[in-house]
Amino acid sequence: MRTILPTLLLIVTTLGFSNQADAQCKSFTKRMCLSELEGYTNNGQYNGAVLFEGEAASLVQTFYSGKNYRLYVCAHEAISDSLYYEVRDYKKTLIHTSKGAESNIFDFSVESTQQLYLTIKVPDMGTGNELKKNGCVSVLVGFKEEN
């Protein structure tokens, strides 16, 4: 009994942390990210997760011809400076990278409907495991009619 209570406490705390992290990511996205889609209709998808240094996330999505799109990768300040993303076509041809760019926003359209592959990377900065930086990352997509 002496050992079961701390164990249960740890599990409950872990479960609570996981839910809390999800809730915080959602809240972070609402407060800090959604406004960047102004002028576009949010496509209604929620793609949010906590990323640590050395981790990556990917998104596969269909984009339609006839629409203008805004892709915005919104990240917590703890990792936003190092994080970057790449957009590739179905043959892995690099179409866009945010590496070295001033903004994490990518405005584009496609001449024919196609799937694009987005990879988000948070480079490993060599920090010890217990000190690894982390933060919420949300991928937002908005669309509007092509002019």
Place this chain on the structure above:
Amino acid sequence: MVTIGWKHISILSLQHLCLFQSGKIMRTSNLLLAILATAILSACGGEKAETAAPKQAASDIDTSMIKEEIGAELYDRTKSMFYAMPTPLELQSLIEQSGGFFREDLLADPQKSTDYQTKEQEAFALGVFGTDMSYSTVFDQQQDALLYMAAAQRVAKKMGIRDPFNATLMERADKNQANKDSMLLIVSEIYWELNSQLQDENRNQIGLIVLAAGWVEGVFLGSKILEEGSPNPEMERVIADQRFIASQLDALFKDYANDPFIAQTESRFRPLVDRLLALPVSESPTTTRKEGGKTVIGGATTVDYTQEDLADITRIAEETRNNIMAL
């Protein structure tokens, strides 16, 4: 989406939270239950519980390319992979843009929203009512949009989904029904809340079926409008392009192949998914150019189709829609 330590597969933006350990994926809930059971048994000096069996791997179709692209090592530490299935709003908006029109007679009966009783029926109904809400909003039929919003709310409530239809959003919809742009914003928020609640609660398989049913309704509406109107190559293209969505759905169904709910429901969608996947795709090199502050991506892939293909898709979409809405 997929992770390192834990991976996360999002559907249409609905995420399916998983854990990757030694190359195996385990759902978070199963793992935590296993940890809990093991911890209790060891603390009590009892026998160790069997750990939960590893679940399905991520889709070969989409992840193989990503694995190559980012390298095997990083892939194994990839946090998340989202397979973003579009919400109905985007498809309905394309149908409008390509000359579609409103046909109330095609929509589901919102009065039947309380008749759907099983988990499967509720997920189908929520998807279909959600698309009818989007379609009505896009075509500026806001009274109908409110009716379908209420129908979707009733079904969602029975499924324990409350966030998307919270009092504030419903009140805003009521107040802004004269403003199409505000209604579009509200509908997109409803989908955002729906996706995020299901992700947070680890109910991604429900989300997958809701969005799959919504997609079927969207293809049904689009193809029926196309059938009735004068020849419209732009709208034909929108319908044929659903092949891309079919391939995403196919990948997601494979990801969830071991899930009992998906196993039970997938067959309803198979005829439409497979018919669309049978359309050939032509490839050409991708090009990019800057134009007025945006990047224009040219080339890539084009779905080829004939009028017979479209007639077939229309028929199968109607059969599928009637099948999933049958009580």
